[in-house]
Amino acid sequence: MLNSSQKQLIAQAGLNFSHLTESGFCAICRQPDSVESLSDAELVEFLQLANALYRGGEPAVSDADYDFVFLAQLQSRHPEHPLLESVEPEPVFAGKTVDLPVTMLSTDKAYSLEEVERWAARIEKAAQERAMDFAELIIKVTPKLDGYAAYDDGHTLYTRGDGRKGTDITRVFERGLQVANRGERGLGQGEIVVSRTYFDAKLSAFFDNPRNFQASVIKEKELDEHAEQAIKDGAAVFYPFALLPGWQGSWLELRANFNDIVKSIWHTLDYDVDGVILEIVDEALKQYMGATRHHHRWQLAYKENLASAEVRVVDVIPQTSRSGRVTPVAELEPVRLSGALLSRATAHHYKMVLEKGIGPGTLIRLARSGEVIPKIEQVLIAAEPKVPEHCPSCRHELIWDNDYLVCPNNLACPAQIANSMEHFFRVLKNNDGFGAATIKKLYEAGIRRVDEIYALTAAQFEAMGFGPKQSINLVEQLQRSRLEAVEDWRFLAAFGVFRMGLGNCERLLAHYRLSDIFGLSENDIVGVEGFAEKTAAVITEGFAAIKPLFDALLMIGFNLQATQRDASGPSGRPLAGKTLVFTGTLHSGSRDELSKQAKAKGAKVGSSVSAKTDYLVAGENVGATKLNSARDKGVQVISEQEFLELLASEGEQA
Structure with missing residues (x-):
């Protein structure tokens, strides 16, 4: 059961046990693998309770389990859940609650180099939009302190709170707490930390962990003698991020020496560090990229979880994603790793399954990553691979797309329907409000086709759970998307036919009218530059599949602009063919x-x-x-x- 300090922290955070019992909460802490049996409401409540206890210095689960098991489970179920988009609040301590001088956000996390590369790609795209040379941008890498977040404006020291309102804890400076490296006050964001060496030698007998000590520095009206001595000895300090040691260089330099740079920065300080922070330093680009309600887009925290184990594969099960890719999921002999009992792992793609020999009986090395289902790190002993021929969701024949098996039946495959509807509105680009959250709610209400969405009235939207004003706005946006001019190739691309993205649609409609494409043969398509024989059959099949929906939408009426088909033009035209x-x-x-x-x-x-x-x-x-x-x-x-x-x-x- 929870101790008195933990119960007090939960009360201070304004939380209670409404979906879970106290004993049920403690049982989940002891058995993290039971997370999949929790309802959504129970999982959210568990995360809120666990966060309050962790940040108050009385953790009930490890930081790794919170990230890798519980938080990742919510992200897997509901990627856009509000809890994932909000700053994880610090507990409330005695002191005046005030507006923070700046918004103190959380940091987006990455657990693999692949995720870091995707972040860098977003930076590069933003740089291109600003006509900046990405190769010349400087990226800074600093240690990610695992302390107590605070902000010092030179007069007041604030806790992070919920990122917008915090608590005045200036008293910690009045108690003698110093700025690290003999720095001055007023350097902005930082963390209250304690020397790891000092903690192990002189404080570990009195405090359960460094976070427990850090919390005591803030919340106690009078410090106990051990905390007071630690402050006097300079072992406990406020460390502004501006004073952190670090590495700076270009993305190419960072990518080429990533592991060495991360390792050196990670172990620079004698404080608890649970990763490294990567960020761009160009202020103009930072401002351009901005932030979500949760994190700055120009910054990333890279964390590792190095635990691994050897385990046998029992079976390989295909799962169709919303994008149509079929992912191989290996069922394993149960193994406990980083506190969680694991029985599944995902391979990257079916080409890996074939090349590595992943099937029943394969011996693999399993490593935890930032996902609920860990990935296969290495195949130690191969077996006969197991590769499906048909989609597990709709039984349509699968096709190869480079390394991936793909189900091309995007409009009728249950696993892909919601994604296809969202794709339609996203590609048209002449509407607002039909993002993932809206489409998800429509799907849950039984909507399965785009033409059904266009037939909805404001009253029907409201009956599905949308607000009155939002319902009217959605109907207006549907009307806008029909009346505003849209290129015929963009309209065709919105249907998501396999291998018919924007470029290929524009290329094809430069030779054929939109009304003619459903009568094209494979030879007709291959005759257009850029189309290969192996995809022509898939494209013609895709056109046949979208024909009913295409006709239904044309009857509703769209303002389509025909593609210019005289691309060669007279020689006197200076832009023709350029x-x-x-x-x-x-x-x-x-x-x-x-x-x-x-x-x-x-x-x-x-x-x-x-x-x-x-x-x-x-x-x-x-x-x-x-x-x-x-x-x-x-x-x-x-x-x-x-x-x-x-x-x-x-x-x-x-």
Whole structure:
């Protein structure tokens, strides 16, 4: 059962046992593998209780189990749950609750290099949008302190609280707490920490763990003699992030030496460190990328969980994801790892299953990652691989897409229906409000086709749980998406036919009218440059599958713009057949608008400069490196005004 201090922390946090009992909570703490049996309400309540106890210095479960088992379980069930998008609150201590000088957010976490690379790709995309050279951006790596988060403005020291309101704990400085490295006050965010060596030698007999000690420094009206001595000895300090040691360099340097850099930074300090923080240092790009309600997009915490075990595979079960990819999940002989009893692991893809020999009887090395289902780290003894031929969700024949097995039956496969509806609205780009959360609610209400969504009234939306104002707005957005002009190739791409993304749809409709595509043969498709024989059959099958929905939506009415099919044009037309790339800040219209105008004149618009690019249309704030690189490739750099003059001359000659 919980001790008196833990019960007090739960009360201070304003929490209670409404879905769980105290004994039930404690039983889950002892058996983390029971997490899958919890209802959503029980899981959320467990996370709230466990967080309050951890941050108050009286943890009931390990930090690893909280991240890797319980929080990951919620993320697996509901990736957009509000709890995942909010700052995990610090407990309330005695003191005045006040608005924080700055918003103190949590940090997004990564548990693998692959996740770090995806973060870097988002940074690169943002840099390109700002016409900045990603290769020249500086990334800083610092230790991730495992202490008590606070903010010092030079006059007041605040707890993080809920990220927007905290508690005044300036008293800790009045008790003699110093800033690390003899630093000055007023350096902003940091953490209250205690020397690990000092804690082990002089405090471990009196405090359960460093976090328990850190909490005592804040919440006790009078310090006990051991805490007081630790402060006098300078073992307990407020460590501003601005004073942390670190590494700085480009992404290429970091990626090439990632493990060595992380290892050296991780072990720099004699304080509890549970990872490293990666962040860009360019203030303008930070401001551009912004933040969610939970974390800054320009920052990432990299954490590791190195526990592993050898275990036998019992079976390999296919699971179809919302994207249509079929993932191999290995059922294992149960093994306890990092406090959790594990019986499943995911392989990366079925090509790995074939190449590594993953099937019943395979001996693998299993390692925990930031997911509920851990991944296979290494195959030690191979066995006969087990690969499915049909989708486990709809029984449609599977096809290979590079390393992955994919179910192309996106409109009728139960595992993919919600994703297909969301994809339609996302690709059209002429509507708001039909994101994942809205589509999920519609799916739960029995909606299975996009045309059914367009038939809904505000009253029907409201009956499904949407608010009155939101319901009216959704109907207005549906009307907007029908009335606003949309390119025919974008409309076709919205149906999600396998291998028919935006580029291929535009390429195909440059040769055939939209109304003709359903009568195309495989040979017709192969005859268009860029289409291979092995995908033509899948595409024609995909067109046949979407035909009923396509016809139903056309009857509703959409404002479709036909693709320009005279791409070669007279030789006197300066843009016909040319490839353009836009960069920098443009003033005569958005990139989408200018791209449409260029395509209407027979031009092609690319996303990146290559040797095949004819013109780089450079707006404002374009780096010299990018311009010189384009010129080195033989690309003609023109200004936005010069581009407009080319458009005008096209109009004069037409």
